[in-house]
Every structure is written in structure tokens, then in C-alpha cells.
Amino acid sequence: MMVYSLGVPLYANTAPLYHFLEANGWILRYGVPSELNRMVLSGEVGLSLVSSYFYLAHQEELGLLPDFSVAVLGRVYSVNLFHKGRLADLRRIALTTESATSVELLKLLLRERGVFPQYENREGGLELLDEYDGVLLIGDKAIRTYASLLDRFPETPHALPTRFGEVEVVDLSMLWFERTHLPFVFAVWAYRKANPPPLELVRALRRARRQGLARLGEVAAAEARRLGLHPALVEHYLWNFRYHLEEPDRLGLQAFAQALGLTFSPSYYPG
Structure with missing residues (x-):
């Protein structure tokens, strides 16, 4: 069976989304956003966190998970x-x-x-x-x-x-x-429209996010050790994020698109 590749940036602010992800036929591929952007278009990864500007510029080719984001209302600190x-x-x-x-x-x-x-x-x-x-x-x-x-x-x-x-x-x-007065969306989960991710993976990501947010102190402690930072600083940093692409986040993404002369016309994952 082919192993499905999932692209994630090795950043503390994305850790709550995959820290507790179950291993079940997929692997994580790490890279900075500019690398992951290229990898999802080339097919090196099937689903990836990509930068919002990249997504907006490639909406004809990319589909979007409708309920995931890496966004902030106010200070982001990073x-x-x-x-x-x-x-x-x-x-x-x-x-x-x-x-x-x-x-x-x-x-x-x-x-x-x-x-x-x-x-x-x-x-x-x-x-x-x-x-x-x-x-x-x-x-x-x-x-x-x-x-x-x-x-x-x-x-x-x-x-x-x-x-x-x-x-x-x-x-x-x-x-x-x-x-x-809107959130800013830094990243979204995107995939090539011709090759949507399996529903089992999307459901596993939702479970992982629930666990990541419910046990945020554990995620923050692990990331603080990795980065050599004060755990309280990392915990405050992580609880500041919005991970669900709710209506305010969509409005923020639309405002960013309009400011750049782009449109926001997403094709959402159906599952």
C-alpha cells in the first residue's frame, strides 16, 4: 500500500494540529512554507499546510479543507x-x-x-x-x-x-x-483538486486537533524543549491561534485577497 505524504512546517504554531496525529498509512514531510507550497503542486505531498498567499494565487489548482487554519486575531509573536x-x-x-x-x-x-x-x-x-x-x-x-x-x-x-x-x-x-479588525490567516490545508486526501486522514486530523487543543500544555512543553524557550511563553503563543477557519477567518482571508487584487473563491473538501 502506498504511504500518503502529509506536508507540515516544523513550526511550534502548527504543532497542535499534528502532535497527536495517529500513524495510519501516512507520514509527515517537513519543510518551510515555501518548500511545502512547491511540494503540494508537484505532488510530492498529497495534503499540506500552505501559506495563504500561495493558496490564493493557486485556487484554480488547489482544494481547501473547510475547517482548518493557522490564524491569529491580533498579535502573532512570530x-x-x-x-x-x-x-x-x-x-x-x-x-x-x-x-x-x-x-x-x-x-x-x-x-x-x-x-x-x-x-x-x-x-x-x-x-x-x-x-x-x-x-x-x-x-x-x-x-x-x-x-x-x-x-x-x-x-x-x-x-x-x-x-x-x-x-x-x-x-x-x-x-x-x-x-x-479581522484575523489574519497565515496557513491553510490544501491539496490538488485532482487528488483529494482520504476522508480517514481528514477525520484523523480533526481528532488530532481536538487532542492538541485539549492538551495544549503538553504540546507547548514539547515545543518549548525543542526550541529552548520558557514553556509559559510557548503556551501563551499557542493559545493565541485560531485553528478552525471560522467565518471571521474567512473574512480576513477575503480581505487579504482583495487588498492584493485577488479573489477568494475556494473549492472546499466535501467531507
Whole structure:
């Protein structure tokens, strides 16, 4: 029997979706979002978490699970622009190569502010601020970089700082919320329309998500160990996410599509 491949980014924020996934004829293939986007189109994986911008740009080819998302209403903590000086004065920004969605969101938010910096794809972290005015980081790298700037973990997340000396941290999801008052959808489960996933797998993913959210402390502890972070920070980070693609999330995805001159006309999985 052929083993079904499921694409997932090895990021803490997706762990509640598959941490408790049963092994039953499928395997996980890991990659950054830009890699997984390519793999689902090529058929290397049958079903994958893909970045929302990629999905919107390939809706003719891709189907969508109707009740799954990786979305946030407000701060996300892991899609961060680390920069020096004012946003209005940014001239050169180093971009993550891991996800097109975060890049397009950054360009949109700055463009609407009349800011048009030079963008360059670069690998690295805060050391790039010696060369650039800002650096966009996402996922585990972003939250680990942010955590490395903290001298202590505050009692409440409302006290988490956004300025560290001359370095300011701008959370792109929060800028989106201030603009729209809607969630921002970073990722969805997508598959090629010609090859929908088996219903048993979709049901197993739903069971895994229920377990992941019911036992979020266990997931957070495991991810904290993997990342070398404070478990309370990771737990707050994970409980902040929306994993069900509910109506507010669909409206947020539609608003993102419209802002980019795209449409949101999904073909939903029937099961």
C-alpha cells in the first residue's frame, strides 16, 4: 500500500494540529512554507499546510479543507519586522525566504503607509541589522529571536516589550488587526483538486486537533524543549491561534485577497 505524504512546517504554531496525529498509512514531510507550497503542486505531498498567499494565487489548482487554519486575531509573536528607526524611514529590508505570505503582508502594510523600501531575500537574523534597516523573520526563528531579547519573562503577556534599545519589534499580524479588525490567516490545508486526501486522514486530523487543543500544555512543553524557550511563553503563543477557519477567518482571508487584487473563491473538501 502506498504511504500518503502529509506536508507540515516544523513550526511550534502548527504543532497542535499534528502532535497527536495517529500513524495510519501516512507520514509527515517537513519543510518551510515555501518548500511545502512547491511540494503540494508537484505532488510530492498529497495534503499540506500552505501559506495563504500561495493558496490564493493557486485556487484554480488547489482544494481547501473547510475547517482548518493557522490564524491569529491580533498579535502573532512570530511574524516580526525587527528594525531600527521609524517605519517611515526604512530604506532596505532583509526578507525571510521561508514564506511568501509574510513578505506580501509586509509589503502591503508598508505600501499603504507610503513606504517603499528596497527588499532583498537574505538568510540570517538580527546581525543583518548591521547592513539593513529592518529584517523580517517568521516562525520559530522569529519567536526565538524575540525571546533572546527578553531579560526576563513577565508575569502577564500584556507586559511583553516591543522595544529593545534601538531595535523595535513590529508584529505584522497586529498591524493587520489595526487595519481591518479581522484575523489574519497565515496557513491553510490544501491539496490538488485532482487528488483529494482520504476522508480517514481528514477525520484523523480533526481528532488530532481536538487532542492538541485539549492538551495544549503538553504540546507547548514539547515545543518549548525543542526550541529552548520558557514553556509559559510557548503556551501563551499557542493559545493565541485560531485553528478552525471560522467565518471571521474567512473574512480576513477575503480581505487579504482583495487588498492584493485577488479573489477568494475556494473549492472546499466535501467531507
